[in-house]
Amino acid sequence: MAGTGTAHLRPEGEALLRVDDLVVEYRSGRKGKVHAVSGVSLDVLPGETLGLVGESGCGKSTTGKAIVQMPRPTSGRVVFDGTDLTSLDAEALRRTRPQLQMIFQDPISSLNPRRRVADIVAEPLTIWNRGAAEDRKKVVADLLDSVGIDPELAAEKRPHEFSGGQCQRICIARALILDPKLIICDEPVSSLDVSVQAQILNLLEDMKARYGITLVFIARPRGGEERERPGGGHVPRQAVRGRLTGPDLRPAGPSVHGRAARLHPRARPDGPLRLQHPAQR
Numbered sequence: 503m504a505g506t507g508t509a510h511l512r513p514e515g516e517a518l519l520r521v522d523d524l525v526v527e528y529r530s531g532r533k534g535k536v537h538a539v540s541g542v543s544l545d546v547l548p549g550e551t552l553g554l555v556g557e558s559g560c561g562k563s564t565t566g567k568a569i570v571q572m573p574r575p576t577s578g579r580v581v582f583d584g585t586d587l588t589s590l591d592a593e594a595l596r597r598t599r600p601q602l603q604m605i606f607q608d609p610i611s612s613l614n615p616r617r618r619v620a621d622i623v624a625e626p627l628t629i630w631n632r633g634a635a636e637d638r639k640k641v642v643a644d645l646l647d648s649v650g651i652d653p654e655l656a657a658e659k660r661p662h663e664f665s666g667g668q669c670q671r672i673c674i675a676r677a678l679i680l681d682p683k684l685i686i687c688d689e690p691v692s693s694l695d696v697s698v699q700a701q702i703l704n705l706l707e708d709m710k711a712r713y714g715i716t717l718v719f720i721a722r723p724r725g726g727e728e729r730e731r732p733g734g735g736h737v738p739r740q741a742v743r744g745r746l747t748g749p750d751l752r753p754a755g756p757s758v759h760g761r762a763a764r765l766h767p768r769a770r771p772d773g774p775l776r777l778q779h780p781a782q783r
């Protein structure tokens with residue numbers, strides 16, 4: 503067991519993101535509660551990638567959403583860039599939103615089907631009133647180009663005219679456009695063809711290096727029953743590290759350790775990190 507409490511975490515000032523004792527409960531029925539996440543603590547230093555690995559239903563997505571306060575957690579602290587997000591009022595929280603972005607498992611349904619792709623990617627700039635219209639066009643075109651989407655096609659076409667992998671590239675561009683510090687990637691390749699998965703992981707690594715972002719990378723473990731489902735266990739090739747504990751958590755199993763060591767020789771032995779399904783707790 504990875505241990506409870508936060509004594510093992512690194513000094514708070516060093517972390518871009520630090521989560522202390524995160525608890526998320528959902529209401530179910532009239533009196534019932536679902537304990538989706540109980541007592542998770544983790545930290546991520548600037549430039550790191552935290553791999554968060556666990557079976558379906560163990561609370562990975564809930565952890566990711568609670569970090570961005572959508573919805574707010576039941577209890578615990580989420581300190582991002584020196585500010586406890588759980589203590590912010592709605593307006594202060596809104597102002598932090600550009601810094602924290604999410605990418606989801608199903609890229610096609612993450613994109614508005616009625617809008618042209620270039621407009622979808624430009625939308626955050628419009629909402630946040632960043633730059634003049636002409637500058638925005640250029641920023642969007644450059645970013646689309648850097649994620650491997652032809653800006654001229656994107657100006658004309660809507661999401662359904664692109665493949666799943668291309669739509670994930672578009673989602674990545676949209677997540678990057680406001681120059682975030684942290685991106686939470688929730689199983690970003692799980693729904694994609696095996697042949698495309700590596701391309702998207704490579705793209706995330708390239709973008710991370712190019713734009714100096716920090717990643718929380720959520721994945722399902724490979725092996726066992728998950729082996730049938732392509733892409734379940736993919737984590738990026740780069741550093742997979744970070745620390746996470748809680749009463750529900752166990753250290754990553756041997757196969758996960760082995761994979762981390764193979765994927766990145768300098769990865770610390772304690773990452774990627776594994777959430778455990780309630781049934782196994």
Ligand SMILES: Nc1ncnc2c1ncn2[C@@H]1O[C@H](COP(=O)(O)OP(=O)(O)O)[C@@H](O)[C@H]1O
Pocket residue numbers: 528529530536537538556557558559560561562563564565
């Ligand atoms: N909005 C919700 N309302 C009630 N229960 C939920 C909700 N979202 C998730 N859950 C439950 O919380 C648990 C964790 O879910 P989730 O975070 O989606 O897991 P994972 O992403 O690891 O598959 C599951 O038991 C799930 O059924």
Ligand SMILES: [Mg+2]
Pocket residue numbers: 562563564688
């Ligand atoms: Mg999930």
